Amino acid sequence: MLDERVSAVLARLEEEDRIEREAGVPASQRSRQVAPSTGRLLFALAATQAGVEVLEIGASRGYSSIWLAAGARVLGGRLLSLEHDPVKCAAWRANVGAAGLAEWAELVEGDAFATLREIDDVFDVVFLDAEKDDYEQLFALARPLLEPGGLVVADNVTSHAETLAAYSAARQADPTLSSVTVPLDRGLELTTALA
Numbered sequence: 001m002l003d004e005r006v007s008a009v010l011a012r013l014e015e016e017d018r019i020e021r022e023a024g025v026p027a028s029q030r031s032r033q034v035a036p037s038t039g040r041l042l043f044a045l046a047a048t049q050a051g052v053e054v055l056e057i058g059a060s061r062g063y064s065s066i067w068l069a070a071g072a073r074v075l076g077g078r079l080l081s082l083e084h085d086p087v088k089c090a091a092w093r094a095n096v097g098a099a100g101l102a103e104w105a106e107l108v109e110g111d112a113f114a115t116l117r118e119i120d121d122v123f124d125v126v127f128l129d130a131e132k133d134d135y136e137q138l139f140a141l142a143r144p145l146l147e148p149g150g151l152v153v154a155d156n157v158t159s160h161a162e163t164l165a166a167y168s169a170a171r172q173a174d175p176t177l178s179s180v181t182v183p184l185d186r187g188l189e190l191t192t193a194l195a
């Protein structure tokens with residue numbers, strides 16, 4: 001059972017997303033959040049390791065961030081989230097605060113192509129969920145920040161296969177990585193750094 005504040009904010013964000021989709025709000029103005037079962041998987045991946053350091057690229061209003069931060073909190077880890085849309089950043093701060101997770105999660109506001117280059121830290125889990133055309137370049141920027149054994153989870157690899165099949169193929173062909181496509185929800189590529 002998840003903590004009540006976390007569950008309440010997740011449920012509200014799911015309802016807001018449902019209403020906005022039904023109302024035909026354009027994707028650019030919606031949160032474009034992961035499916036709840038993907039969120040639960042992110043929680044599980046973040047919760048397994050003591051002191052886990054998690055990086056999220058593409059945070060939107062904080063739905064996936066809340067799953068990741070709640071997972072990281074289990075064994076004293078932390079989440080660093082990157083987002084460039086100021087309206088979404090304001091919503092992220094309100095939602096993560098309402099979930100009681102502000103102590104476990106930090107938002108860096110700005111273009112990930114710039115902010116990733118300024119990060120002086122290494123990570124155990126990276127969640128990649130920005131624009132699909134940018135995955136290859138964002139992965140290249142995140143790769144040096146991965147600890148050996150570190151995991152990159154990329155969303156939408158089957159829902160956007162026309163763009164992201166090449167991303168999955170490149171990860172699966174790289175001898176420094178082990179990578180598998182997991183057919184959950186919109187498709188996740190789980191990539192482990194071997195060194």
Ligand SMILES: C[S@@+](CC[C@H](N)C(=O)[O-])C[C@H]1O[C@@H](n2cnc3c(N)ncnc32)[C@H](O)[C@@H]1O
Nearest residue numbers: 032033034058060063064083084111112129130
């Ligand atoms: C699919 S949504 C993320 C949804 C979020 N992970 C969730 O499940 O709640 C993609 C987000 O990435 C952000 N984004 C896209 N390109 C970015 C960039 N270069 N730097 C920072 N944020 C970016 C968008 O503003 C958008 O909020």
